[in-house]
Amino acid sequence: MLEYKANWNDRPFVKIDRWFPSSKSCSACGWIKQDLTLSIREWVCGSCGEIHDRDVNAAKENILTQGIKAVTPTIFGSAPFLSMNVVVTLYRFGLLA
16 A cells, blocks of 8 residues: 555655564664663663663654665665754755655
C-alpha cells in the first residue's frame, strides 16, 4: 500500500532491511545498544550519552536517515550520512521529496 501511494504521488519509496537495528542504534553517533528489550522505552547511548525515546529514535531518525541514504547519490556511488538538522532543513525548503 505504501509503495503504491508513493508511486501514485511520484515520490520515492525505499524499503530498508528488515533486520536494520533502528531502535537499537544511536542516531547521534551510530553506537548499537545490544541489550535493548521491548520493555525499555527510553535509553541512554553508552558512547555519547544521548538520551533516546525508542520509537522516535527508530522512526524519525534512523529509518528516515536510512531511506535518505538510499535515494541520495554521491560522486562515489553511495550516500552521505545526514544529521537530522540537515534532513529537516532539506524538507522545509523542499529540497528533499
